[in-house]
Amino acid sequence: MIENEFLFLGLLADGPKHGYEIKLQLEEDLAPNIGLQIKSIYYPLAKMESGGLIEKEVGRKEGRFPEKYVYRITPKGRKKFDELMLHSLTAVERPFFQIDLAFYFLPLVGRDMAKRRLKARCVFLKKIRQELALLQSAAKTKTLSLILQHDLDLVDAEINSIQKIISQL
Numbered sequence: 165m166i167e168n169e170f171l172f173l174g175l176l177a178d179g180p181k182h183g184y185e186i187k188l189q190l191e192e193d194l195a196p197n198i199g200l201q202i203k204s205i206y207y208p209l210a211k212m213e214s215g216g217l218i219e220k221e222v223g224r225k226e227g228r229f230p231e232k233y234v235y236r237i238t239p240k241g242r243k244k245f246d247e248l249m250l251h252s253l254t255a256v257e258r259p260f261f262q263i264d265l266a267f268y269f270l271p272l273v274g275r276d277m278a279k280r281r282l283k284a285r286c287v288f289l290k291k292i293r294q295e296l297a298l299l300q301s302a303a304k305t306k307t308l309s310l311i312l313q314h315d316l317d318l319v320d321a322e323i324n325s326i327q328k329i330i331s332q333l
Contacts, residue, residue, distance in 0.1 A: 168208040169217065170252065171200065173237055173245035176218055180236040183209070197299060197308050209235060217241035267329070275333050282330050286323055293319045 171194070175186055186205055194200050202208075212218045218241050220233040237245065263285075270278055293316060300312035 168202070169212060169244065170248040171202070172205075172208055172212060173217060173241050173248065176235055176237040177242060177245050180234050182232050182234055184232075186235070193304065193308060197303070197311055212241065217244055270333075279330055279333050282326050282333075286326050286330075289319055289323050289326070293323070 171190075172186070175181065175189055181189075183205060186209075190200065190202055190205065195202075209218065209220075213220060213235075216238060218235050218237055220235045222231050222233055296312055296316050296319065300309055300316065303309040303312060
């Protein structure tokens with residue numbers, strides 16, 4: 165829930181939003197560029213509302229349109245957002261990758277097969293790199309461009325690392 169809190173509080177720290185605006189921002193900016201998959205926005209919003217981190221106002225437009233809710237961050241929510249932001253920017257943890265377990269067992273498989281699979285992984289990573297570069301060139305904001313540059317740097321580091329391992333096999 166903490167990741168959801170950070171996500172929704174961050175979106176609302178920029179200003180009040182309708183649920184639909186939040187959903188669009190998630191689908192158009194965050195999901196393709198950060199890889200987040202949020203199934204429902206209303207459950208986490210309701211939990212944060214009951215915790216006093218956000219509040220919602222009911223508004224009705226003229227005519228027979230359904231009620232719309234406008235969500236806004238509370239002072240308590242802003243304080244929580246600031247705490248989560250500080251933690252996210254300063255927390256350093258050793259990364260663990262699924263491939264690390266495969267490296268541990270590498271001596272148990274044939275060298276040729278391991279090299280072929282690792283080379284195939286590099287091909288796949290290079291395709292991911294191309295997609296990230298395209299996304300970055302089309303990024304709507306500087307912050308999205310920074311995120312994608314970070315991802316590009318990580319993919320480049322993995323490609324370099326895999327190529328070194330291949331040469332050592």
